[in-house]
Amino acid sequence: MGYAIVWLVSNIINLMIWFIIAQAILSWLVAFDVVNYRNRFVYSVGGFLDQVTRPLLEPFRRIIPSLGGIDVSPIVVILLLQFVNILFMRSAAPILMNALG
Template sequence: MRSLLWLIDNVITLYVYLLIASAVLSWLVAFNVVNVRNPVVSQIGEFLYRVTEPALRPIRRVLPNLGGIDISPIILVLLLFFLRNLMFEVFASLA
């Protein structure tokens, strides 16, 4: 059971890193630091979009429009940390 918790914890951590990378890349593109016409940047951006957008889309539907600010990655990271901590608390109470 511990190995399953370890795996879930690491998957959540990896997904949080992907969310952060996606947010940072979107900022770099918005401020013209990186060019999306570069094939490598384009592939990385497409990968990050395809991995993170399915989880962010439902949150964006619920959130009101805040202008140019997108806080959905922050909310998703908080939810993932909450789920991870809840998972460990439930396991600790069962053990």
């Protein structure tokens, strides 16, 4: 059971990192007019990524100012998620695996 919880938490963190990367790439594609939100698929993917990543990114967007129109909050959030993942794997994961098996 402990291995399953560790696997689940680690994969959720990694999935959130990939969602943030996909959101950043989609925003660049929209900004450079490669794709636009008039396309129904792009609109639905963009809406999904926005709904998933907004709770993580919004607090940092309020704190970190935009640097010349460039939003650096995704980079900060990715670094923090990596830190949390490493911290979890080094400290909490061994305890969970020993306690729950």
